[in-house]
Amino acid sequence: MQPLSFPEKGALIHEGRSLLTDVSLPAAVIDEGALAHNLAWMQRFADHHGAKLAPHGKTTMTPALFRRQLEAGAWGITLATATQCVAAFAHGVSRLLMANQLVGRPNMALIADIIERGAQFYCVVDGIANVQALGAFFAERGLTLPILIELGTDGGRCGVRNERELDALVAAIAGQPALALAGVEGYEGVIGDADPVAAVRAYGERLVATVMALRESGALAVEAPIVTASGSKWFDLIAEAFDRADLRNGYTPVLRPGCYVVHDHRLYRRAMAEVRARHPELQDELRPALSVFAHVQSLPEPGLAIVALGKRDISCDPDLPLALAHYRDGHATAPVSEWQVTHIMDQHVFVTLPAHADIAVGDVIAFGASHPCLTFDKWRQLLRVDDRLNVLDTMPTLF
Structure with a gap:
């Protein structure tokens, strides 16, 4: 038997x-008809706003969906952890944006391994101690690590809170030859305010102003610096900020919604209704x-x-x-x-x-x-x- x-x-x-x-x-x-519609809808939205799309892969961690997103035109895939990045790379994703701090030598080793194998990888930093640890580790490996500075908000999650912290972080990065400052990252989904729309719009403007100031100062190590934010609720407001600053030339604006690929029946369906209310010109949803x-x-x-x-x-x-x-x-x-x-x-x-x-x-x-x-x-x-x-x-x- x-x-x-x-x-x-x-x-x-x-x-x-x-x-x-x-x-x-x-x-x-997963319904194929709705899936195909959503893939095309969000890619069309990003293209219309002159932005790249790097969907947050932690939503699904499904290689078949990563492939569909990339085939539809996505610039890359966003992940949250080193192990997620390795898994995505092993299944054909070559451009990885880790919207999180890379902490701990074992995790750094995982990322160094995939960079050596050809991955184009970015992570975020918001503290001098992490910058120093990353600089030392990747110097030991003989690699250059592209990084993005994360901008936070008071009472929010990670990210530098003010200009003083930002300036100190930029100076620390400049002292680490193995690190290449490639732009600015943020996440607006944790912003709490009596007027959240206004607060998210202000945050988007801060992201754009920061990356422009860093470029003007000569602190950035790339020709087309990345500026990126956007979860699945306020993606239209971040796209507005990119649009108003006209980042199509000279920058790489990146939107990172993840849940759009399958959407949902309650939370994000309500959020979509708010997006439609703010933008009645949008076709379908x-x-x-x-x-x-x-x-x-x-x-x-x-x-x-x-x-x-x-x-x-x-x-x-x-x-x-x-x-x-x-x-x-x-x-x-x-x-x-x-x-x-x-x-x-x-x-x-x-x-x-x-x-x-x-x-x-x-x-x-x-x-x-x-x-x-x-x-x-x-x-x-x-x-x-x-x-x-x-x-x-x-x-x-x-x-």
């Missing part, structure tokens, strides 16, 4: 390709592409369904999952707009139902969620499907 093989969750079990009848549910699913399908496993009392899905399968931060559709015998049934997720546990979702709901154990429900990053990292593979819910391929992740 051969050893028993065990599939990943969300795996095709039968020879057919139907998500509803041939896959071991729950399964994380991003579309939710990611959902998770699961079986109804119990109907323990009237008006309540328990679904075989939980925190280990789908994000519940900052919102509970949203019931999208109901299927029986491979076919969609009546709308589920009145079905409400009220509670989620490790492997169970509670769905309250109206009295007239027609539901049975073994039926399938599709769910949407907020913040796709926190759904992707629960899966070792996702299924890409067509509009008939036929599985087109299986996409491994690298978490």
Whole structure:
């Protein structure tokens, strides 16, 4: 007898390709139509604003999606950690922007290894001690490390807070021959203010003014310095700042949204509505592409369904999952707009139902969620499907 093989969750079990009848549910699913639309939409947006696109790969850590983003025109892929960068490089991503500080000799060694193998790599710095450690390590390896200065905000996350800190950091970098100052980086998603739109716009202007001042001072080591920011909520405001400064010539403005590739059904869908309100001239909008399908496993009392899905399968931060559709015998049934997720546990979702709901154990429900990053990292593979819910391929992740 051969050893028993065990599939990943969300795996095709039968020879057919139907998500509803041939896959071991729950399964994380990406709709090809919405995916293709989102890839083209965001690339077109960046191109229109004269910006490069370096999508944040930590959202998906899915090489198949990295390839699609690069094929659509992305300049590079953004990552958050040294190991993520190595994984992306091993799967064909040659330009890597690590929007984080590179700290610790083992992590520096990982990056040095991929630079020696041809990676074009950038990371960020915001402190003199880190600059000195990086300078010493990469000098030992006989390599030059391109770096970006991170600009922070009071009460925010990382980054220099003021001009005094900036000047001291620039001077420290100048004293490290193994480091090449290539531009300025920031992240506007942590800005908290009574008027967040105004605050993000001001931050974008600060980023642009800083990179221009550094170039004027002769501190930069590259001809077309990078200026980069933008998560998935305020990307339009950062693009505005790039546009107003007319950075198309002489600079490399880079937008870094990540969640756009599959969008979502709540958090970023609301953010997209705000983008459309600020820019009514935009054609169309991003579309939710990611959902998770699961079986109804119990109907323990009237008006309540328990679904075989939980925190280990789908994000519940900052919102509970949203019931999208109901299927029986491979076919969609009546709308589920009145079905409400009220509670989620490790492997169970509670769905309250109206009295007239027609539901049975073994039926399938599709769910949407907020913040796709926190759904992707629960899966070792996702299924890409067509509009008939036929599985087109299986996409491994690298978490």
